[in-house]
Amino acid sequence: HRILLLGAPGAGKGTQSAKLADEYGVEHVTTGDALRANKDMETEYGTPRSFMEAGELVPDPVVNEIVEAALADADGFVLDGYPRNLDQAEYLSSISDLDAVIFLDVDEEVLVDRLTGRRVCNDCGANFHVDFQPPEVPGVCDECGGELIQRDDDTEETARERLEVFYENTEPVIEHFRDEGDLVEVDGEAPPDEVFDRIRDVLDE
Numbered sequence: 001h002r003i004l005l006l007g008a009p010g011a012g013k014g015t016q017s018a019k020l021a022d023e024y025g026v027e028h029v030t031t032g033d034a035l036r037a038n039k040d041m042e043t044e045y046g047t048p049r050s051f052m053e054a055g056e057l058v059p060d061p062v063v064n065e066i067v068e069a070a071l072a073d074a075d076g077f078v079l080d081g082y083p084r085n086l087d088q089a090e091y092l093s094s095i096s097d098l099d100a101v102i103f104l105d106v107d108e109e110v111l112v113d114r115l116t117g118r119r120v121c122n123d124c125g126a127n128f129h130v131d132f133q134p135p136e137v138p139g140v141c142d143e144c145g146g147e148l149i150q151r152d153d154d155t156e157e158t159a160r161e162r163l164e165v166f167y168e169n170t171e172p173v174i175e176h177f178r179d180e181g182d183l184v185e186v187d188g189e190a191p192p193d194e195v196f197d198r199i200r201d202v203l204d205e
C-alpha cells in the first residue's frame with residue numbers, strides 16, 4: 001500500500017496514520033514528526049524551528065529531501081503532512097506513485113478545539129486530547145508513563161495561523177487530486193475508531 005492522507009491541522013492525520021501503519025504493516029512517513037526531530041538542524045534557510053513556531057511552512061527543498069529519503073527506504077507507506085502546496089505535490093508525483101489518496105474532512109471550529117486540547121508524550125510521541133482522548137492519569141502517557149506536554153504550535157493563535165496556511169496553500173493540493181479523480185473524502189468528525197473503520201472500508205474496496 002502507498003497511501004496519502006490529506007487533511008487540515010488537527011484533522012486526525014497523525015492519529016489515523018499510526019493505526020494504518022499498524023494494520024497494513026507499512027511505514028508511517030510524516031514530515032511533521034521528522035521536522036520536530038530535527039528542529040534545530042541548520043539549513044540555508046534557517047532552522048525548521050523558526051518556521052514551525054510561527055505556524056508557517058518549512059521551505060520546500062528541506063521538506064522534499066526528507067520525504068524523498070524516507071520513501072526510498074519504504075516498501076509501502078502512509079504519508080502524512082505532505083504535500084502541503086502544489087510544488088510539493090508536483091515533486092511527490094516525480095518520485096512516487098500512490099494507490100490511495102484520502103482526505104479527512106473536519107470543520108474549522110472542531111479543528112481548533114482538537115489542536116488546542118492536544119497533548120503529546122514527551123518520550124514516545126503518543127497523542128492524547130484533554131477532552132476527546134484523555135489519558136488515564138492526567139498529564140501521564142498511557143503507553144509509556146512519560147510526561148504529556150503541549151506542542152509549541154498548538155496555542156490558539158498559532159493553530160489559527162496554521163489553518164490559514166492550510167486554506168491558502170494546501171486546499172489547492174486537495175482540489176488538484178480531486179480534479180484528477182483520485183481523491184476519496186472521509187468524514188473525520190467521529191471518534192477515532194469510527195474514522196479508522198471508514199478509512200479501512202475505502203482501502204479494502
Ligand code: AP5
Pocket residue numbers: 007008009010011012013014015016031032033035051052053055056057058059060063080081082083084088114115117118119127128129130132133153162188189190191192193195
Ligand atoms: P504537522 O506535524 O504535520 O502538523 P499538522 O498538519 O498541523 O497536523 P497535526 O499534527 O497538527 O494534526 P493531525 O491531523 O495529525 O491530527 P492529530 O491526529 O494529531 O506539521 C507541523 C509543522 O511542521 C507545520 O506547521 C510546518 O511548519 C511544518 N511542516 C510539516 N510538514 C511540512 C511540509 N510538508 N512542508 C512544509 N512544512 C511542513 O489529532 C489532533 C488532536 O485531535 C489530538 O489531540 C487527537 O487526540 C485528537 N483527535 C484525533 N482524531 C480525533 C477524533 N476522531 N475525534 C476527536 N479527537 C480526535
Ligand code: ZN
Pocket residue numbers: 121122123124125126141142143144145146
Ligand atoms: Zn509515551
